[in-house]
Amino acid sequence: MTDQPEEANGADAHAVSVAALDEVAAATETASLDAIRARYLGRGDGLLTVFRKRIGTIADPEARRAMGQMVNALVERVTDAIEERRATLSATADGDGAADAIDLTWPPPPLRRGHLHPVSRVFRDVRRIFAQLGYMAVSGPEVEYDRYNFTLVNMPPGHPSRDTQDTFFVDNDRVLRTHTSPVQVRSMIIRGAPQRVIVPGKAYRRDYDATHFPMFFQVEGMCIDSGIALSDLKGTLEFFARSVFGVDRAIRLRPHHFEFTEPSIELDVSCAVCGGEGCKLCKGSGWLEILGGGMIHPNVLRNGNVDPTRFSGFAFGMGVERIAMLAYGIEDGRLLYDNDVRFVRQR
Ligand SMILES: [Zn+2]
Structure with missing residues (x-):
């Protein structure tokens, strides 16, 4: 150790101090600064300390003094760097290091809460409103037999009204149901009369514009009992419309035509x-x-094994998207399904 050349000692000391400064700069916690200090500046065998011990072995007084000044300067520089780094880490971490640098007094980032899609919200509202009137929610298959989708609701094969339904055909016998009306007959066959049901569900048509979608939500409603009249339908729909849109929105009933109802509105x-x-x-x-x-047309009642001479009933079907558009003032219903977050995040 003591027999190393003096020149090499000076260069080595410099190289060691450079390594020490690199480690100090890379330190992310005050604990590692303590370790660096022990390794380089430790009292007995610190990597820089050992150069100090060698100073006394240098014979030439000039060289000894120069070496002493250089090693002292290097030790001072590393010591200063460690203290500077320690101050920086404490200032940013206010604790034991950057890994624990969490300031509990900072306000948290805003929490983005989820909410229901407008269609889901209207869907729930409709179910709730009709539940108040004693309607039970039932369902039926979305891949439906041609017979249930058309024939049993008074649209026999070859009937011109079938053309207006823009049907997705699955095979010769089955279609994607074009409306929830086939569940009317299914429910009559299962539950007989009297009954009050709503059918919330999906329907499908080959159609796409601001108010029509290839997949859409419908709610079908049906009430069968003895002595049910059109005035009962009117009262029910008025209650519904006012519950959804508020009493100040205007409502009107218009005569219309459907195959499965007579008269229709x-x-x-x-x-x-x-x-x-x-x-x-x-x-x-x-x-x-x-x-x-x-x-409900007497033929449809008969198709559901309900005797039209004993029972009468009304039925209605609504598009949930349409109601969502009206309730929230949405001009283009395609926004409902485009999943544009700027639209969906609105409440
Ligand atoms: Zn308008």
């Missing part, structure tokens, strides 16, 4: 976007059709 609500002035959504009329319905 449509229920309109005044347009939410233009307030009745006329706009793109309401096609300038100021009114939006929200549902269709009527008195």
Whole structure:
């Protein structure tokens, strides 16, 4: 150790101090600074300390003094660097190091809470409103037999009204149901009369524009009992429309035509976007059709094994997207399914 050349001692000391400074700069916790200090500046065998001990072995007084000044300067520089680094780490961490650098007094980032999609919300509202009137929610298959989707609801093969349904065909016998009406007959066969049911579910048509979607939600409703009249339907739909849109929104019933009801009506609500002035959504009329319905056709009752001479009933079907558009003033219903977060995050 003591027989090393003096020149090498000076260069080595410098190299060791450079390594020490690199480690200090890379340190992320005060604990590692303590370790660096012990390794390089430790009293007995610190990697820089040993150079100090060698100073006394240098014979030439000039060289000894120069070496002494150099090693002292290097020790001072490493010591200063350690203390500077320690101050920086304490200032940023206020604790035991950057790994634990969590300031509990900082306000938390805003928490983004999820919420229901407008269609889900309307869907739930509709179910709740009809539950208040004693309606039970039932379901049926989405891949439906042609017979249930069309024939049993008074649209026999070859009937022109089948053309208006824009049907997705699955095979010769089955379709993606174009409406929830087939569940009317299914429910009659299962539950007989009297009964009150709603059928919330999906339906499918080959259609896509601002108010029509290839997959959409419908709620079908049906009430069968003895002595049910059109006035019962009117009262039920008025209760529903006022529950959803509020008492100040205008409502009107219009005569219409459906194959499975006779007489048939449509229920309109005044347009939410233009307030009745006329706009793109309401096609300038100021009114939006929200549902269709009527008195169940005697043929349909018979197809469900219900005796039309003893029982009568009404049925209606509504598009949930339409109601969501009206309730929230959405002009293009495609926004409901585009999953644009700027739209979906709105409440
Ligand atoms: Zn309008």
